Structure formats: structure tokens, C-alpha cells
Amino acid sequence: MLVLALDTATPASTAALVEVTADGLRGLAERRTVDPRAHGEKLAPEIEATLAEAGVRPRDLGAIVAGLGPGPFTGLRVGLVTAASMGQALGIPTYGVCSLDGLGRAAGPGRVLIATDARRREVYFATYRDGVRVQGPDVARPGDVAAAIVRAGTPTRSRARNSAATDAAALAESETLEAAISLVGADAARVAAALARAEAAALIGQATARDDGVDLTGRQSEAPAIGVGGLVDRAAGEGALKYGDVFGVPVEEHLLYPPGAALVALAADRIRAGAPGEALTPLYLRRPDAVEPTGRKPVLT
């Protein structure tokens, strides 16, 4: 079956044509333009050219796979609405997959961090072991990714915040360390311990600030940036390249954007089984920036 793959979750607009057979996948054509503001203009001509290159007409397609992000919303929606409208016009199913998973799968064996640029000096990220997602997807500042990885792998119990800052510090250090050792091995435990101390310090800082009458609710204190060495072996994705100095692990520079064939591979079981298609909803990891108005502002002063 001929499957069209689309992804616009990164600065790249990707269109790929992949043949799914009973026992494998065969990439037939793939096109990509890297321009964070051009998804709306480039994607449709790219699809047309990709199909033309393989001598395939749209009505020959049997399914469409689209990367659901996470990614900057405006560009992401271009890929999803294009996939949805084509699927509707052709009467074929559409399947959504996590765009980071496409990169994670393509990255192959080992422990890998996939990070893409979330703008505002943040990354969308997830971790993979042998191509399979372990944690995420999530969004964080590059310097906070290590903490987020450890926190995600730590039992909820130890994440409970005790109102007494000293109790919280002790709890965070002992349990995070313990959890980290069981989760990622002794090698990563040093990172976890450092994180726990940093978190504890932040908690103490917040508690102190609250005592001083300063409201810090909803805003975590600045924790020191910590690399992801020990937690993963390497990283891929354009976010990993951009913030390589923060992460401090080798970056797969050839693997920056989700490859079409990897996206199709993630949906291959559903495609082969003829599973019903799904509505394509972006992985919105951020809420819209909108503030409800408070009382009316007087114009007379």
C-alpha cells in the first residue's frame, strides 16, 4: 500500500511516499524544505513533487501518516490540516504519530535524547531506548531537561512537596537518588543527586521567599543547568544541535528532522491491520497565551 507521510513539527516541511508491504517498508520519495515560516507555502508543492517523482497520483494513496508534534503550533497545524483534508477528499484513513518518535526510532539502538526547538529558549523532548520512547514528550528549558528526565522516572511519592522545606530537601535527595539508581544505573545517580540538591535549594529558597511575603507561586526558582550525560548516550533533533553545549552529549547531526519512513513505520501495524483512521489533533504541550480580562480599567484618572 502507498502511504503519504507529512511532518511540519519542526522548521522542516517533510513529504514522503512510502510503500508498506506485508513484511516491510520501502521509501519511494521524500522532499524537505527547512524554513520555520514556510510550511504553509511549501508543503503542498512538496507533496505534489514527491508524488510526481514516484509517478503516483493522489488517488493511488491508501493511507496518510502525519506527525502530531509536539512542535510550534502554527506550522504543525499546516501539516495536520493538509493530511486531514487530503484524507477526507480521498476517503482514506489518516494516522497520527508523535513526531519525536519518528526521530527516536530513526536514531536506533542505545539511550537517546530527542530534542526539537520549541522556541522561547525551550525544547520539546523525549527519551528513547533502542528506538522506543521511555519518557516524554514534554517541553522545558534545555538546562532543565535532565531534571525533567529524572523527575519523570521517579515515583510520584517522592515528588510530593512537603510544606517544610527541610523535609522536602531530605525527601528529594534520598528518594530521587534511590529512584535514579534503580532507573538509570549508578552512573546517572550522581546527576540525580546534584538535581535533588538543586531542587531542595530551590524549595528552601521558595519557602524563605514566601516567609518574606514574596509570592513565587507558579514560577519555579532558577535551578542550575545540568547536562544529560549519564542519562542518555547521545542526542538527536535540531533542538539537540542548537543546545548541544547544554546537553553535553554527542549529537547526531545527520538526524535533525523526523524522517518520513520512520513516521510510517510507527503506524505500520495500524496500516496493515486496516485500523480505522483518527482525527489528527496536535500534541499541545503548551496552553494558549491568553489572559482573561479583569475588571474594567477606568479612563478617568
Next chain:
Amino acid sequence: MADEPLVLGIETSCDETGIGIVRGHTLLADALASSVDQHARFGGVVPEVASRAHLEALVPTMQRALEEAKVTLADIDAIAVTSGPGLAGALLVGVAAAKGYALAADKPVYGVNHLAAHVAVDTLEHGPLPEPAIAMLVSGGHSSLLLVDDLTNGVTPLGATIDDAAGEAFDKVARLLGLGFPGGPIIDRTAKEGDPASIAFPRGLTAPKDLAAHRFDFSFSGLKTAVARWVEARERAGEPVPIADVSASFQEAVCDVLTAKAIEACRTNGVGTLVIGGGVAANSRLRVLAEERAAKHGIEVRVPRPALCTDNGAMVAALGSRLVAAGVAPSRLDLPADSAMPLTAVSVAG
């Protein structure tokens, strides 16, 4: 007539996801999904919220439009889509969808101007538009006076608001009076109980010195501030605010300026037809006053029914239909969304 082009129109420039289908001048379907309720608590349209809603609504709205018109995408001759002006992220959803449909179904796509579509929609109700005509478009997003010589070719802007749009003024005054969002329909209703002559609110850009530079331009910011000051002065004095009188007097000030300038534009250009479109065209006082004043000068006023005045897909299909009939070349697949699309471009050249 079955040989007239069957055109589908997609509109996503603001908070309405609209898909319309027309054959020639005949409206076959006008499916609409609105995210207005999601914006109400913010007191205005939130672009990101609107874009999310468009993505969710597009496929089901298309399904409803096709069912309503009893046609399939394969039957469609051309797809028109609003490529601007409007909210960039919102426009992009519609433009990308139009391309997806066009690509999959092998149809030509026309990127069209939203304002010109507001003018074209009148043909669905009143038949071919006598040209030249004057068009006045008044909504939460626009307040423009246009000279329409040939709608398929280009439109000459005569004037526009220099600050708030007319509909925006209705929204802001409604909020000021605690009446809710959107403000247009609520003020229209509230004003019916009030005296439009009770408070003399200012008429923006009508003084002789303003007319020299802004003959056909509008300004509603000063009016909004005047209403706010008047209301606050009342509140500070501990007196009740006569909501109905304030609504009626404010509405009268807006409609007075709009109709006076529109009629003047017709007379100056020797034009006998005035088309009014946009959400504010649904205002009952605006319709009455425009007809009263136009009748004195033998000018015909054409106002589509309220559902066609607000943003919808039918208007885009109506303009697309005119473009196809006039033999205008379609746009290309790299058609951009242009949030500031100028009126000189009725459609994006192929």
C-alpha cells in the same frame, strides 16, 4: 443552470470556520462552525484559540457542506479560500486545507480577498451586482468604504477606520456597560428601549478640518472613550447609568457617521448602488438609516441577510464563482496566507 461553475469556498480568517458551496449565483450550502463562545470570556478573539478551533472544525464542516449541497468533492469545479486579510495562524489553516482538497481532488484553487468576498456575497441574494458600486464593510475586524468597478479585477479603497473597527467599538461599549460579548447584537437589542437623542456622543472625523484629510475614513476610538467617560461620571456621581439610552445614543453616533460617509461616497462617485456587508451590517438601525438617507438621493441599498453579512464560506464561494466565470487564472499551490492582503488583490495571481 447546471453549466454554471460549482464552486466551494473556505473561510477561516477570524473565529468562524465557514464552508460554502455555490453554483453560479445560487447558494447550495453554507456550513458554519463558530468558536465565538470560547472567546467570550476573553472579551475578544484570541488568535491561538481560533486557530485550534479551525483545525478541529474543518473536516466536519466540510462534510456538512457537501451533504447540504448534495455534491461530492469530485463534482466541484474550483475551490476558493480566504488568503487574507485576517489572523495569520487562522488563515493558514484554511489555506492549507484548501490546498489539501485541491491537491487530492485535482481541482484549481483560488486564494481570495476576504473583503472582496464580503461584497460578492450579496450576489447570492440580490443577483448580479451593478458596477460600479460603493461597498461599506463594517465588522469587528474591518470598517472600509470601497469603490467597486469590477469585483473580479480590483477594488479601490476610499477610506477605512484610523483606529478601532466599528464592530470593535460595539464590543468595547458592550463590555463597558456589562452587556457581554459579542457586543453588536446585544447593543442593537438594548438600544430599542432607549432614546437615541438622549446623549450627544461625538461623530468621529466629521468636522470640516477632519474631512479635508479623512473624508471617507472613520474613527471610533474617541466615541468609545466618550461613552466610557460619560458612564464613569454617572457612576462617580452615584447616579444610575441608563443602559438603554447610552446604547441607543452610541449606536446612533456610529450609524450616523457610517451612513453619512457611505452616501457621500456614492454621490461623489456618481454611483447608484450601495452594498453593506460585515457583521455590523446586521445592525437594525444601520439598515433603516442607510435606506432612509439613500432614498433621498435615489440610491439603491443592498444588504444581504444577517447570516451572509457575518463571516461565512458562502461569501468566499460567491467570489470564487465570479472569478471562475470571468476566466481569472487560479492561484498556485504555493499560495501564501497574507494577513495584510491589500484590496488591490482580489485574488492571488497564479
